[in-house]
Amino acid sequence: MKLQRRNSKQRELIYETIHSNKVHPTALEVYERLKKEMPSLSLGNLYRNIAILLEEGRIQGGEFGSGIVRYDAVTDSHYHFVCERCGTVSDFAMPAQNRITAAARRYSPHRIAGHTIRFYGVCADCAAGEPVK
């Protein structure tokens, strides 16, 4: 039988922090940020709630070259851009290319449900000579 979720201040704060954060924070970054407004929050509980949010599909996780997983509130499908110089990850406002999934089905024996695209290069700030970090 399925687990009955109940309201949790911690979980909502965690979600809000990820949701309102443009930079796709790591678990520890979320923890640092939340420590201020909820000093009692434990790391173990943070990870537990991140797992729940992932399972519920409210957030998604991804690794973008650093080896550490970064989280992203799921609003609608979108792509990502990763700066190879400073490592920042940003959302990409390009509409989903549904034709790509359709095209892919012609090349594969697998049952393809969808796709994600990650663009990489140098972000505008870095290109403008901004501080590398």
Add this chain to the structure above:
Amino acid sequence: MKLQRRNSKQRELIYETIHSNKVHPTALEVYERLKKEMPSLSLGNLYRNIAILLEEGRIQGGEFGSGIVRYDAVTDSHYHFVCERCGTVSDFAMPAQNRITAAARRYSPHRIAGHTIRFYGVCADCAAGEPVK
């Protein structure tokens, strides 16, 4: 000044293992596999050599949902397919969609160098009712 690399049996074995492995192994999987033919290999050295191979661009790393980095020998650019049921990662024989990078440039202020696409769904084996694990 740049480091002068020299031949290393270990490094080549590690590369070969990743190169000849269709399943995009994790570092520990490479280690397990190599333990047989080179019992003296140490984990620390494995990681060191993986870092070197990455730096040299001979392999690439990526996380595909499990949170653990998987490695892939770089031959030419290609996409990936990730089975959401059994977690296997396979190469995708679809030609690179260069137009996607071109289209993306119109949506972004960043300097876009390229892209990667990851398709997801259920692999042929799982779809055929194969054992889930």
Add this chain to the structure above:
DNA sequence: TTACTTGCAAAGATTTTGCATCTGT
């Protein structure tokens, strides 16, 4: 020889878990 490599062990960093306690419903 010189400088890169290696194995080993210790240390780091990140994530997961057991358990007693607390809390939403």
Add this chain to the structure above:
DNA sequence: ACAGATGCAAAATCTTTGCAAGTAA
């Protein structure tokens, strides 16, 4: 009250590093 949630600390995983010894060039 009951079942899920929390904090804490210990443990498990995965990765990095220091160091003395080994080895390609």
